[in-house]
Amino acid sequence: MINQRSTTILPKNGYDIQEAIDAVPSNNKEVVFILVEPGIYNEKIVVPADKPFITLSGSKPNGTVITGSDSGNIFESATFTVLASDFVGRYLTIQVYITSPCMCGPGAKAVALRVSGDRAAFFGCRILSYQDTLLDDTGRHYYSNCYIEGAVDFIFGNAASLFERCHLHTLSEGDASIIAQRRESPSEETGFTFLGCKITGVRTAVLGRPWGPYSRVIFVLTYMSNVILPQGWDDWGDSSKQSTVFYREYKCYGPGANNRKRVEWSQLLTAKEAEIFLTKNMIGGKNWIRSTPKRFKKASFAISNNSTTH
Template identity: 65%
Template structure:
């Protein structure tokens, strides 16, 4: 690439990066994380064509030092990255960002044990992902996790998460999903995290009675559960809102559009009637043909304003204290560059 072409390329690159950062800043709440400088991040670029710091995403993650004390921003240029990725627990405060979910794709096709099949596994705390497609292309015949999240204080913005069975293993910790698209057929949002899904599109591939959620809360003392607020549910056939992986499974749908894909009974006890008295399955001011509660199972709840209030803010995940804005400056070597520098 010639000098002039490289200059134009770099100018375009920073313009796109600025767009990503501005988008993220609107999407995230301000945070307080001790004395760490949240305005400046070390920038690592991933480009399959070799016009970055790394050609593979995992190489960029591996380059972050263990127990890092500052922000790292891994910018993934458009492309399809065939990688099975892990973000280790000793590498917090990483942002992994594409340009658009439609053109920045992380894909793998594994199956087997649910905790081993994930295309992307996040064990680190304070991780953020933006504008990425994360998919498992294994197919319809077994467990195939696209995304496993076990770290605490983890957020996803504008991502597409795609598979068939167990698509999103929302395993443990406090998590936030904003404007994400999540697709699957069987128990495709599962695990025992405390998670808030805001303005997300949930799409069921089930043709008969596959469950959207399989929340795994095991005890009434566990402060975990899934809340879907202002979301949209669509599908190709018929689906349940959820079934209990754990006996104290807790799921709430609030202010959510439900298409006719949602079965009239709404929920299932997974063949164990004893769970009917211990689960917490609630709906609040949902709408659409699938939101009609006339034939809902009697052990699900139509929530009052008072009952719904604790589920309608980021306080349920402590988000006001840890959701952070995007950095406004990027550091490369000893140089600090503003996000809007062309």
């Protein structure tokens, strides 16, 4: 049981976000609330596995921007990496800042956010890159009212995640995939569910393709603009995966949700089948998704960065 009387860390001018995270005791058992004042923070941040129960919060996402420019290895290059359990991110922009044209060209992988801890939640965040924006790697995760932007496989990984009321914006200029889920066996309880979301974009894209042979993606009550191609899904050039993937839609709407020309190996859910995907129970969220603490034990040191340039 965690201590609900939380600590707040308000770092002094000159401190960066990583220093505030590093100041949290290892294996702490109380919520630590780190308030980040508006500004642009050019940092590569890691929340280590031995620092659970951290909440990192800005006051509004457009004002608190964490930016990086690394690319390449998807597990090492992320601007922001969460390895700890019970992490919460609130009202932050996490992005890859494109410093050269080659970074956003075909094949260039630049991860903005990697989430590899269990029971992680993000509220009102903006997550921005081009290819491989959000590595939703392992664990149970919840994304609420987040804006996620990219062009190729920009939400990918093998977590068990619920995206609720999120806005997905594809920069694809052809037929790139939005989702690349990696479930590798039928015994894995992983997959991505998008509930009450919105999909927009600049040209056309498909909803998803299988990074793993048992890839599982569900769209429920989601608005799909005409950016979504009629076929809806792609098998990534491997027809054998058509019989093992689980790609489903339920009561989605908008011009891109027309299912008359969907690939035959995707299906619509019945009302009974959809029930489990309409609540947070699918990720056990009732037991771990927490609200902002109301009481704090102490205030020690708010992160402030008045820089307005990258």
